[in-house]
Amino acid sequence: MDATSNQPDKMASKTASSNSLDSSSKSSSLGSKHGAENGVLRDTPFAYLEGEEDQDQKNDVTYVCPYRGPVFGALTITNYRLYFRSLPLRDQEPPLVVDVPLGVIARVEKIGGATSRGENSYGIEIFCKDMRNLRFAHKQQNHSRRTVFEKLQANAFPLSYSGKLFAFAHAAAAQPTTSNANAAAVSAGCDGWAVYEPLAELRRLGVPNDMWRATKLNESYGICDSYPAVWAVPKAASDDFLRRVAQFRSRCRLPVLSWINPRTQATITRCSQPLVGVSGKRNADDETYLSYIMEANAQSDKLTIMDARPSANAIANKAKGGGYESEDAYKNVEINFLDIHNIHVMRESLRKVKEACYPTTDDSKWQTAIDSTLWLKHIRCVLAGAVRIVDKVETMSTSVVVHCSDGWDRTAQLTALSMLLLDPYYRTVRGFEVLIEKEWLSFGHKFQQRIGHGDNKHSDADRSPVFLQFIDSVWQVSHQFSNAFEFNEHFLITIVDHLYSCRFGTFLCNTEAERVAEDLKHKTTSLWTHINSSLDQYLNPLFPSFTHGAEPVLRPIASVRAVRLWKGLYCRWNPGLCAPQHGCQRTRELLSKQDQLFKHVNELRLKLTNRSNNMQTTTRLASPMH
Incomplete structure (x- = not known):
C-alpha cells in the first residue's frame, strides 16, 4: 500500500x-x-x-x-x-x-x-x-x-553511534510477556530459528549416501569463516584433503554440496574462484577434488562449471590472483560464463530504476527509461543462468559446479534459483525459508555490508541489491507459473521490507559465524516466526496441495519479452504507476464461491439421487403381483 x-x-x-x-x-x-x-x-x-x-x-x-x-x-x-x-x-x-x-x-x-x-x-x-x-x-x-x-x-544508524539495532530491543522487550506465546509457536512449528536444520535438510536430499557424506569439519569456522558449520562433501575426500583444497580457493570457499537429484545423483555444488593467478598455477588436490564430484554422479563422465561472471571479468581477476579453471588442467570439465555483472553495476542499475519510478514519470518515455536502466536485462541473465543449470542437471544428468569471484553473491543467486526450479519443496513457504537460510545466510552472503544495516556509510562500495535481484527473479518465475508456488507476492514483498527494517535478526550480520557469536537466535526474533504465525495472508490460493500435482521442474522463459518490471514492489509508492493490488483477495473470494457452488451442486445431486431412488421404490410397491 x-x-x-x-x-x-x-x-x-x-x-x-x-x-x-x-x-x-x-x-x-x-x-x-x-x-x-x-x-x-x-x-x-x-x-x-x-x-x-x-x-x-x-x-x-x-x-x-x-x-x-x-x-x-x-x-x-x-x-x-x-x-x-x-x-x-x-x-x-x-x-x-x-x-x-x-x-x-x-x-x-x-x-x-x-x-x-x-x-x-x-x-x-x-x-x-x-x-x-x-x-x-x-x-x-x-x-x-x-x-x-x-x-x-x-x-x-545506531551502529555508527555505538548503539544497537532495534531487533535486540524488540526481542528483549517481548521475552517477559511472550514466553507462553513463544512456547506455543515452537509447539506449532512456527519458531523461525528452527526452520532450517542442516543435517535434516541433507537427509531430505538423501545424504549421507554411498558417494556423499556430511562433515562438521568447519564447526568452529576455522577452515572457512564465511561458510556454514556443516558441509556435504564427496565421501572420497578426507578432512585433511579438504583442508588442502580450501587453500586453493578464494576465501577458502571450496566446493560443497548445495543440491542433489535423488533420481540421477547429479549435483549442484558451489564455491569461489580458484587461485590460479596470471601464471596459471595448478593444484593437484583441487583438480582431484573436482574429479571426485564428477565421479559421484554415475550418470555422466563430464562436469560442468558455471562461472557467473562475464569472461572478461574472470580473465581480469587473474591479475588479482584469482581466475577460473582451465579445461586443460581439469579433465572432463567444461566451463561456461554466464555474463552476470558485478555488484557495482547492479547498484547503479537499481539507482536508475528508482529515478525512473519515483517520484514522477514521463509516460512518453517510460519504456525507454526502464530499458536504459538495464535492470531487466540483468534479471534476464540471472534467470537464463539458472535455466542453463537446470538443463544440465535435469536433462543432461550432469553435475554442475557454480562460482563467481568469492562465491557469496552471484553464486547464491544461481544456486538458490536453480534449486527453486528443480525442487518443488523450495516453492512452499517452509521450503523457501529453508532455501534462504541455506544458500544465502549459512553460505555467507554479506547482508550487513550489502544492505548497510544501521550504519551511515551510504556511499559504501560494498552495498548492492544482490538479494533483491534474487527475490525479483523468484517473482518473475511465479508470474509465469502462477499456481506453482505456495506463497504469494505479499510474502516476497514482506521479505524485502524486512530485509531493511532491522526488526528481526534473520538478515543481520554477514556470516553464520557472526550470527552465532552475536547469539541472534536467543537475542532477536526470526522473521520466519513472524510470517509462520500468520500464514494465511502469505498463501497463494491457486497453489495445489504439495503432494498433489506440484510441477516437478520449472523452466521459465528467460527472454526480454517475458521479463517485466515488478511494479508491485518498485512502483508501489507512486500512485500513478501502481494501482491498489487486490488480486489475491479477489482470487480467494472467487475460489470460496466456487467451493460453495460445488457444494451446492453436490447437495442437489444427492437430492436428485434420493428422489430417483424413492420413485423407483414407489413404482415397485405399486406394481401388480403376477
Missing part, C-alpha cells in the same frame, strides 16, 4: 499502520509501557511494537508530498520508525500517513540554511532503500529541525 496515500484515521481505529512492516504490533496506545509517566496515558496514532520508544515529536512539520503537495501535520520518531500524520483541514477528510521503519533509511540530509526564504525550503530530506525519498519542511525560528535530524541519525 502506498504510504503517502489517503488512509483511514489510525487514531480512532488503533490498528497497526499500513504495509507489511507494521503488522503484529503490540498496542496502539502509549498506556502501560509507553509514555505512562505519572499515570498519564496518551493516545498514539499507530500501534507500538514491543521495545519501541518515543525519541522525538514535532507538531508543526510539513511533509512535502510529491503527489499532493505540502501537507501540514505531526511527526513522531521512535527507535524503530518515522511516523507522520497530517492534520485534516476539513471534517471527514482522512489523514495522510507516512510510516517508515528507520532501517529503511539510507541517508538523511539537511536542506536550506539560515538565509533560506522560499516556502518549505528549510528542512530535512530522507533517502530510502525502498525506492522513495521523503522531504519534511520545518520552521526556522523554533529550531525543530536540529533535534529531528539528530534523533534520525542516532536511531537510523
